[in-house]
Amino acid sequence: MSDAQDPAADPAGSGASGSGLAAEKVRRTARVDEIRERGDEPYPYRFDRSHTLAEVRAEWGTIEAGSETEAVVTVAGRIMLQRDTGKLVFATIRDRDGEIQLFISKGVVGDDAFADVKELDLGDWVGATGTVMATRTGELSVKPTSVTLLAKAVRPLPDKWHGLTDPETRFRQRYADLIVNAEARRHFEVRHAMVSSFRRTLAGEGYIEVETPVLHVEAGGAHARPFVTHHNALEMELYLRIALELHLKRLIVGGMEKVFEIGRIFRNEGISTRHNPEFTMMELYQAFADWTDVMAITERLITNAARDALGTTTVTIRGQDVDLAEPWPRLSMCGAVSAKAGTDVHPSMPLDEARALADRHHATYEPSWGSGRVIESLFEELCEAEIVRPTFVTGHPVEISPLARVDRTDPYVTERFELFVDGRELANGYSELNDPREQRMRFEEEQAAKDAGDAERGTVDEDYLRALEYGMPPTGGLGVGIDRVAMLLAGVDNIREVVLFPTLRPEQEIQ
RNA sequence: CCGCCUCUAGCUCAAUGGCAGAGCAGUGGACUCUUAAUCCAUUGGUUCUGGGUUCGAAUCCCAGGGGGCGGACCA
Structure with missing residues (x-):
């Protein structure tokens, strides 16, 4: 937003200049508008899947490389990876429990739908209905007859390979951390x-x-x-x-x-x-x-x-x-401290003795503390860290x-x-x-x-x-x-x- | 609250006083069995902020901010 600039109104349709985050969001948001303008919904209300991705894998995970089944499934997930070979797009989608590859063929889905597939971005949520198959290399896949956008992501995902490592971003944007790590x-x-x-x-x-x-x-x-x-x-x-x-x-x-x-x-x-x-x-x-x-x-x-x-x-x-x-x-606190300090300690001991022992072992204490609390301080100083x-x-x-x-x-x-x-x-x-x-x-x-x-x-x-x-x-x-x-x-x-x-x-x- | 470290493109990282770069993502193009797909081309920067030193600062100094680690605190 705030890019009220655009007197450029660039005919190239490249959105805001460049490809920083702002430009990327402009581009993806424009795609949302495009979809709405033609009467489709980029954020549909619901989607009924027939199988989770783990269920598909559990049922068909062992089919032979290069084989195609008659089984029709409807699955949903977020696009995590995409490989585009022209008239064939491979998209790896993920739901909570698993991942699976969509094998999207121009010949199967048709020219218009395939053009929409090409407009999908990493991070988009999609649903797909199609047959279960395994590619020649054995990758379990769904070959969709239809692909539905379930939610457009207008913000790009972190690096698909290196993920998100900056601890600050991981904790502040836990959602991104969970998506990617x-x-x-x-x-x-x-x-x-x-x-x-x-x-x-x-x-x-x-x-x-x-x-x-x-x-x-x-x-x-x-x-x-x-x-x-x-x-x-x-x-x-x-x-x-x-x-x-x-x-x-x-x-x-x-x-x-x-x-x-x-x-x-x-x-x-x-x-x-x-x-x-x-x-x-x-x-x-x-x-x-x-x-x-x-x-x-x-x-x-x-x-x-x-x-x-x-x-x-x-x-x-x-x-x-x-x-x-x-x-x-089981380890008694007094016994543990006694063993470490080389002398018997007990809360009944005189306070000045307990303090002297604490001083010798660099355990801190307050003037208001009695022997019992000083012993605890000794325990923390001498014993605690060594317990595995x-x-x-x-x-x-x-x-x-x-x-x-x-x-x-x-x-x-x-x-x-x-x-x-x-x-x-x-x-x-x-x-x-x-x-x-x-x-x-x-x-x-x-x-x-x-x-x-x-x-x-x-x-x-x-x-x-x-x-x-x-x-x-x-x-x-x-x-x-x-x-x-x-x-x-x-x-x-x-x-x-x-x-x-x-x-x-x-x-x-x-x- | 104290000490040390850190902050560079959306993400992961280079550049140690001399023109701010790469990979990924993005954009344009090629490709109907890819696996981080590949290949060609290409856009993108308040180097956390403010001040200072210097002919010249991402780089050195000071102050501030965020974060990390350690300490203090936490029976």
Whole structure:
């Protein structure tokens, strides 16, 4: 647009001068007008196909080279490649599940229709009806008697061979990335297969899927900075949720026994290869269970997902094959840090000793932190990155686990685990704290830390405490980072590869 | 928020201080079994933006913007 220039009104019909993007769009848009002017529709409302391209291949993929069948099919797809030999045009079209070649003969479709075929561009959507055949070289093809334009593409596709590699363009224009990069398509197929596998596993074990509020009055259930928004009619601030936990446990109080939710949560923090500001969590809670049950279902969920998404339970992590079906090792946080630091650590240790150890190992800490949180910092500094195969890290200090139940054999740690794979945290679960009085004390400690200036710490959620006062049965809970598991199964090390539209700064100008 | 890297045609990339180029896509032409079809011809540029140094800047410097990687932050 804005090319109000054209006093040239060039008789050559070459549209805008040159062949940049603008000229290309002018040319293709002019084609749309041409088709309309003669009474045809370049964007028809619907099209009925008889077969997907994969179905054609499944049924006739093995016919002999040079053979023609009587079978008539109607297919549809986007033109990805074109080879024009004069009176014969080969067009490779693609739908969601496959590709096939159209063998378009001037003699078969007739002169007028063939002229229209010549006007098709890469990227156009077409439908075709014709017989199934295989060329002399054995390429399975449809030989159309008619070819219908289903949608004109007025913007050219990226390079047919090199595709689209610029990460910025790939993430901003995911649609173009998906059109052109099979690997990108695969990542989201894996993600879909994984999520649907999770749902199947959970349904099979009697879990109920629920939806809880995204807009929270208090953003609890995790230590993270929330996004703040405003409700006009209520005239109040609301927070986008940072976790699903507290609402789901209210449902356990309500007697729903086994619940889960797969939902988007939002954390107002940095962006990295493992962090997107909005991401997807699966959390489940199960009455009468404890953390050991939850570790077991974590293994089942992820192993089943691998089998369903990849057809194998073996994945490659940092170049080594790991069979997820083998039991996952457990590693106590304090034990791991003790081994690395060469001296025993425990949250009961004096704070100055914990700090001295942190100093020696370049682990950072804040003045407000107790020994437990300093130990966690040491763990992150010394141990986290070295974990390759799936490992349950257990026994988190009480100080960093305000919603988890104290370990039945050690009052300083909780019955909690985090699942680490390839140096990344994938899941987190524990025996849920259900004593309302102890929960109130833990909340008050959180509130005190927040008041002391630690912005990520929590607040006292009075409604949640009221729920606990009605009695929550013994409960095990789990949170799984869906994006992180998708990364594992897709074999990628950047979360943007498994998030369709990752958060980016807005473009300044779209051409 | 900090450090390093990066930004050239629609796409993928050259050009390292001396006339901004190639392949693909596009356009015109040839070809009824191609496979990234091929062959001939050809169009297309705010070199991210603004400033500076220089006889001369895509190239060097400064500032800004987008993106990438790493860090900080993220139990």
